[in-house]
Amino acid sequence: MAHPWSLPRMLTVVALALLPLTLPARDMTPSAAPALGASAAFDTLGRLYVVDTADGHVRLRRSDDEGTTFTVPVNVNTTAEPIYAEGENRPKIALGPHDELYVSWSQPRAKPWTGFVRFARSLDGGDHFSAPLTVHRDRREITHRFDAMAVDGHGRVVIAWIDKRDLEAANAANKPYEGAATYYSWTDDGIHFVPERKLMDQSCECCRIALARTAQGGVAAFFRGIWDDNRRDHAFAELRTDGQTGRATRATFSDWRIAGCPHQGPGLAIGADGVRHAVWYEATHGPTLWYGQLDPGHTPRHKLALAFAGAAHADVATDGPNVWLAWNQIDAAGYALVVRTSTDGGVHFSAPRTLARSHGDVGSPQWLLHQHRAYVAWNTATGFRLLKLDGAPR
Amino acid sequence: MKPWLFLLAFALPGLSAAASLQPLNADAVDVLLQPPARGERFIALWSLDCAYCEANMQTLARLQQAHPERIELVTVATDSIAQRDAISARLDAAGMEQWPARAYADTTPDRINYLIDPQWGGEMPRTLVIRADGSRRGLSGALTPEQLAKLR
Numbered sequence: 001m002a003h004p005w006s007l008p009r010m011l012t013v014v015a016l017a018l019l020p021l022t023l024p025a026r027d028m029t030p031s032a033a034p035a036l037g038a039s040a041a042f043d044t045l046g047r048l049y050v051v052d053t054a055d056g057h058v059r060l061r062r063s064d065d066e067g068t069t070f071t072v073p074v075n076v077n078t079t080a081e082p083i084y085a086e087g088e089n090r091p092k093i094a095l096g097p098h099d100e101l102y103v104s105w106s107q108p109r110a111k112p113w114t115g116f117v118r119f120a121r122s123l124d125g126g127d128h129f130s131a132p133l134t135v136h137r138d139r140r141e142i143t144h145r146f147d148a149m150a151v152d153g154h155g156r157v158v159i160a161w162i163d164k165r166d167l168e169a170a171n172a173a174n175k176p177y178e179g180a181a182t183y184y185s186w187t188d189d190g191i192h193f194v195p196e197r198k199l200m201d202q203s204c205e206c207c208r209i210a211l212a213r214t215a216q217g218g219v220a221a222f223f224r225g226i227w228d229d230n231r232r233d234h235a236f237a238e239l240r241t242d243g244q245t246g247r248a249t250r251a252t253f254s255d256w257r258i259a260g261c262p263h264q265g266p267g268l269a270i271g272a273d274g275v276r277h278a279v280w281y282e283a284t285h286g287p288t289l290w291y292g293q294l295d296p297g298h299t300p301r302h303k304l305a306l307a308f309a310g311a312a313h314a315d316v317a318t319d320g321p322n323v324w325l326a327w328n329q330i331d332a333a334g335y336a337l338v339v340r341t342s343t344d345g346g347v348h349f350s351a352p353r354t355l356a357r358s359h360g361d362v363g364s365p366q367w368l369l370h371q372h373r374a375y376v377a378w379n380t381a382t383g384f385r386l387l388k389l390d391g392a393p394r
Numbered sequence: 395m396k397p398w399l400f401l402l403a404f405a406l407p408g409l410s411a412a413a414s415l416q417p418l419n420a421d422a423v424d425v426l427l428q429p430p431a432r433g434e435r436f437i438a439l440w441s442l443d444c445a446y447c448e449a450n451m452q453t454l455a456r457l458q459q460a461h462p463e464r465i466e467l468v469t470v471a472t473d474s475i476a477q478r479d480a481i482s483a484r485l486d487a488a489g490m491e492q493w494p495a496r497a498y499a500d501t502t503p504d505r506i507n508y509l510i511d512p513q514w515g516g517e518m519p520r521t522l523v524i525r526a527d528g529s530r531r532g533l534s535g536a537l538t539p540e541q542l543a544k545l546r
Contacts, residue, residue, distance in 0.1 A: 087443070112484075113445055206443065206518075230535070258535035260446045261518045283534060287515035309512040312504065330508045361502050381501060 036363035037090025038384060040377035042370040043099045049126065050377070050384055051091045051103055056080025058091045058105050060126045066375070067386030076120050077132045082108045084115060084145060088208040088265050088313075090363065092149045094157065100190060101126055102157050104135070106145035113205075115145030117161045121190045135185055136196045138165050143180055146265075148209040152186075153217020158239050159193070160184035160209050160221050166201055179226040180205040182248070184239050199237050200248035202226045208265030214238065215274040222268035222278055222294065225250065230259050234266055234280055236296040249296035256282040267315040268294075269323075269367075277323050277346055279306070279314035289314050289327055293346055302346055307338065317367030317374060321345050324374045324389065326355070326365040334359040337378050339389065355387050415482055417475045417499030423509045426468070426496070429528045433464030434546060437522040439510070441472045442480055444518035448488040450536040454521065455490060457542055471497040472507065472518075521545070 038052035048063040050070070057080055059073035076091075084106040085091060091105040101122040106115045117135040122128060136144050143164035150158050163183040170177030182203045185196040204224035214220050218238055225235040227250060237248040256262075264281035271277065276294035281287070289311045292300025306314065307327060314327035323342040328335055329352075337356040340349040360381025368375045374389040418426065426437065438454050440447035451469055458467040469490060471481045475497040485491055500506050507516050514520050517534045523545050524530050531545055 112442065205445065258517060260450075260535040261441075261444045263443075263516050263518060281515060283515050283517065286513050310508050312515060328504070330504050332505070332509060334502065334505060359502075361504070 035085035036361055036379045036381065037085035037087075038363055038377070038379040039090055039092045040366060040368055040384075040386070041093045041095050042368055043095055045099075046370050048368075048386060049093055049095070049101060051076065051093045052379065052384070053083045053085040053091055053105075056083065058083060058103055058120075060093070060101070060103070060122075061384075062126060063386075066388065067384065070384075074126055076103050076122075076129045077118075078129075081118075081132075084108055088206070088263055088364070089146060092147060094149050094151050096151055096157070096190075097155050099125070100155075101129075102149060102151065102190065103129070104147045104149045104159055106147050106161070108145075109141045111141055113143050113164075114141050115143060117144050117147040117159060119157075119159065119187075119193070121157075123190075130191070133191075133193075135159050135193050136161070136163070136183065138163070138196070140165065140168070142168055143205065144183075146206070146208055148211045148221070150211035150213060150219045152213060152219045152241065154188075156186045156188055156241055157190060158184060158186040158211065158219040158241065160199065160211060160223075160239060162203070162205055162209070163196075163198075164205070166198070178202045178230065182209065182221070182223055184221070186239070186241050197245070199239065199246060200225060200235055203235065203248075204232055204262065206261035206263055210266045210268040210278075211239075212268040212270045212276075214270050215272055220268065220270065220276070222251065222266050222276075222280075224262060224265060224280075230257050231255050232258055232262055232282070234278075236276065236294050251278075251294045251296045251300065252280055252282070252290075252292070253299050254282040254284050254290075256284045258283075264312060269316045269318045271318045271345070272320070273345075275318070275345065277316050277318050279316045279325060279327070281312065281314070287311060291316070291325055291340075291346070291349070304349065306340065307352065311338075313364035315365050315367050315376075317369055318346075319369055319372050319374070322374070323349075324367055325349065326367060326376050328362055328365060329354075335362045335380075337362075337365055337376060337387065339376065341389070355389070356385060358382070415471075415475060415478055415485075415495045415497050418470060418496040418506070419498075419500040420502070420506060420509060423506065426470075427510070427524060427530075429524055429526050430466055432526045433461070433466070434526070435466040435468065435524045437510070437524070438467065438469045439472060439514075439518065439520040439522065440469060441518050442477065442484060443473075446536045447519040448484070448490075450519040450521065451488060451490050453537055453539075453542065455493060458493070468494045468496060470510075471495070472503055472516075473497060474503070475499045 058076040236251040266280035310330040363379035
């Protein structure tokens with residue numbers, strides 16, 4: 001009996017199978033790159049703090065010279081534990097009004113896609129950290145991860161995360177449920193978190209949540225939701241800490257439908273004038289990064305398609321009339337950090353400008369502001385980089 | 395036994411189990427993307443962190459089994475092959491052990507995504523179809539039977 005596969009087809013398959021064996025030894029080395037998930041923040045004196053992970057520890061470093069030199073890293077968690085630090089997951093650092101250091105991260109559990117949101121603080125500039133605590137009361141081994149953290153105008157630490165308790169309940173009851181829920185909690189004293197509140201049912205299960213301080217001193221979230229039939233547009237909501245329930249309102253309307261994981265969360269920055277500057281990704285007609293000013297319930301204002309194929313993980317910052325955008329631009333040669341700036345409140349933007357390049361892997365860019373100056377924190381395989389926007393790369 | 399069948403006897407065990415997951419680096423992408431001699435090659439891109447991906451791979455596996463003479467299926471995990479054990483275990487658990495399986499072996503995974511398909515932003519799952527005439531089509535998300543029919 002004739003074999004159903006032709007000889008050329010067979011040989012192609014054989015070539016595909018054997019190809020890896022023919023490559024030079026250096027190319028056979030499995031990727032063992034360090035996780036590049038990192039976050040940075042300035043204190044009131046302009047000292048830069050960076051957290052990343054190594055060997056089951058969140059590590060804190062400080063630079064007093066804008067990222068040129070760093071102190072020896074100290075461990076935030078003295079006992080090693082698994083830590084998510086890749087892709088859209090990274091440890092977070094935020095500072096309180098008196099330079100309290102707050103650090104959060106997500107801890108993978110044994111089962112796939114599970115996690116606990118963890119938190120520790122230091123009141124002495126990072127010399128000592130509190131024992132890490134788990135933020136949420138729900139301790140089932142399910143998804144509580146993709147933590148996002150911000151400090152509000154009263155010094156409260158607010159943490160939001162993706163949580164699958166409602167999906168689990170729906171599954172148990174044989175009821176349909178898309179994605180996961182978004183939950184949040186906060187602490188007034190840096191020690192005790194209030195019982196978590198649900199912000200939205202049926203939101204996206206694998207994209208980072210963007211948090212920003214509102215003009216009134218609260219904290220707002222911009223995150224990918226799931227609208228009917230897997231439309232993965234974004235929601236805007238205030239994270240109320242006054243006993244009221246914040247309402248998540250659809251704020252983007254691209255109608256991108258995907259039964260899957262976008263792995264691309266948005267960015268948010270709110271001006272003193274209350275304008276909600278946002279960046280987000282969708283791929284209805286191919287990969288597209290957008291800028292717009294959120295008008296929840298309606299299409300964003302001043303929408304601008306920033307970049308297309310290869311563009312990823314944008315961040316946004318604002319100060320007065322200035323709006324800064326940054327993203328990773330990938331091509332066959334490697335990675336570029338691209339920025340665009342506006343000096344008229346986001347109505348017009350400069351042409352894209354490449355601020356830095358990397359041949360190795362990179363983390364997501366993060367804007368930092370200090371004394372009205374804008375910096376981009378960019379973690380790369382060859383080291384952490386702080387780039388001052390209007391000066392030479394540091 | 396024909397010589398090429400003899401060769402296959404050694405090569406195919408490398409394709410027959412997730413335990414022999416093969417690395418995929420930048421230099422190997424061109425070969426992966428070469429058009430098949432006939433029919434279509436489906437490349438099922440997936441990752442450990444994607445809860446939709448196993449179902450998508452299984453959908454494609456059923457399609458391949460229904461048309462073994464026309465359709466090839468290769469699974470590609472975008473996780474590092476350093477996670478070989480976890481990747482293989484997931485493939486085995488999904489019943490995907492009999493299809494050729496690759497995993498990224500490169501220090502620039504996002505760049506590999508771009509080389510495989512510039513119109514792909516890394517969302518998962520991603521299915522890439524390469525036809526014998528050299529044309530390609532990519533779709534994101536777990537595919538419905540209707541979408542699959544359109545892809546072919």
